[in-house]
Amino acid sequence: MSSRAENAKTVLKRAELIFAKDEIDLNVDQMANDIREKLKDADPLVLCVMTGGIIAASELLLRMDFPLEVDYIHATRYGNDTQGTELKWIAGPRKPLKGRSILVIDDILDEGHTLKEILHYCSEQGAEAVYSAVLVQKDHGRNTGLERADFTGMIVPDRYVFGYGMDYKGYLRNVAGIYAAHKDDE
Numbered sequence: 001m002s003s004r005a006e007n008a009k010t011v012l013k014r015a016e017l018i019f020a021k022d023e024i025d026l027n028v029d030q031m032a033n034d035i036r037e038k039l040k041d042a043d044p045l046v047l048c049v050m051t052g053g054i055i056a057a058s059e060l061l062l063r064m065d066f067p068l069e070v071d072y073i074h075a076t077r078y079g080n081d082t083q084g085t086e087l088k089w090i091a092g093p094r095k096p097l098k099g100r101s102i103l104v105i106d107d108i109l110d111e112g113h114t115l116k117e118i119l120h121y122c123s124e125q126g127a128e129a130v131y132s133a134v135l136v137q138k139d140h141g142r143n144t145g146l147e148r149a150d151f152t153g154m155i156v157p158d159r160y161v162f163g164y165g166m167d168y169k170g171y172l173r174n175v176a177g178i179y180a181a182h183k184d185d186e
Contacts (some may be wrong), residue, residue: 034064098126
């Protein structure tokens with residue numbers, strides 16, 4: 001096992017569970033209901049923000065029982081780091097956005113820079129309406145990008161969180177819960 005994987009195991013052992021899977025499921029159910037009410041007749045194109053949004057998107061998609069299409073977009077400020085830098089565009093959606101209602105699903109809204117840029121991109125491409133959904137939003141008041149998403153599952157403390165799609169240095173996305181890293185691991 002690599003030293004990075006060993007480090008991830010240690011980080012998980014020291015982390016604090018913030019939301020267990022059953023709590024996440026209840027919040028995702030509510031998000032899906034809210035999205036359904038807003039978009040059920042809109043023939044939306046759902047864009048998963050890779051890579052963090054993959055679990056939130058899959059969980060939400062399984063709960064949305066109306067016609068929609070799915071694609072992805074890949075832009076990141078974090079890579080495998082724990083702090084954000086300049087936005088890097090890796091892949092745009094394959095389907096045209098012009099005239100469509102777009103739902104962008106991401107894992108976390110921290111300061112809001114990445115999601116704000118993605119929503120702006122969708123609008124620039126001619127989307128009729130653009131909505132955002134995030135699994136979690138950090139509670140800190142430092143949002144200098146997007147202030148809040150249209151649909152939010154849970155509020156997490158201002159700590160480094162991982163699990164359920166969110167990573168710790170490229171690892172631990174697959175943890176079935178949301179954890180806060182110990183302060184020494186942030």
